[in-house]
Every structure is written in C-alpha cells, then in structure tokens.
Amino acid sequence: xxxxxxxxxxxxxxxxxxxxxxxxxxxxxxxxxxxxxxxxxxxxxxxxxxxxxxxxxxxxxxxxxxxxxx
Numbered sequence: 001x002x003x004x005x006x007x008x009x010x011x012x013x014x015x016x017x018x019x020x021x022x023x024x025x026x027x028x029x030x031x032x033x034x035x036x037x038x039x040x041x042x043x044x045x046x047x048x049x050x051x052x053x054x055x056x057x058x059x060x061x062x063x064x065x066x067x068x069x070x
Contacts, residue, residue, distance in 0.1 A: 009043050011064055017057040018047055026050070 009023045018026075026046040033041060044061070047053040 007065055008061055011061045012053060015061060017061065018052050022052050
C-alpha cells in the first residue's frame with residue numbers, strides 16, 4: 001500500500017466520508033486485485049465503485065491531501 005493511498009483512506013475516515021470497516025474492506029479488495037494480477041485500483045476508486053464515497057468527497061479529500069504536501 002502506498003503512502004498516498006494510506007493517507008487518502010485515513011483522511012476519508014477522519015472527515016467522516018467512510019467508516020473504518022469500509023476502508024479496511026476496500027484495502028482487502030485492493031490487495032486481492034493485486035494478488036490476482038488485476039489492474040491496480042486506487043482506494044478512492046474502489047470506494048467510489050462500491051458507492052461508499054462520492055466524486056465530490058474524493059475531490060475534498062484530494063484537496064486536503066494536496067494542502068498537506070504544499
């Protein structure tokens with residue numbers, strides 16, 4: 001798991017967009033995909049595809065992440 005992926009998930013939980021359990025399930029899905037040689041998916045994409053987060057919420061999380069890297 002990349003540092004960015006981990007931070008995205010942590011921010012999403014801390015901002016109340018997803019629950020800890022939902023994030024952990026998304027990580028499991030990401031790892032299973034990787035082990036099955038499926039294309040790698042970012043945590044945000046997995047959460048979006050599972051309808052656990054919206055495009056707007058992803059934008060908000062990414063914007064906050066960007067602020068921490070400036």
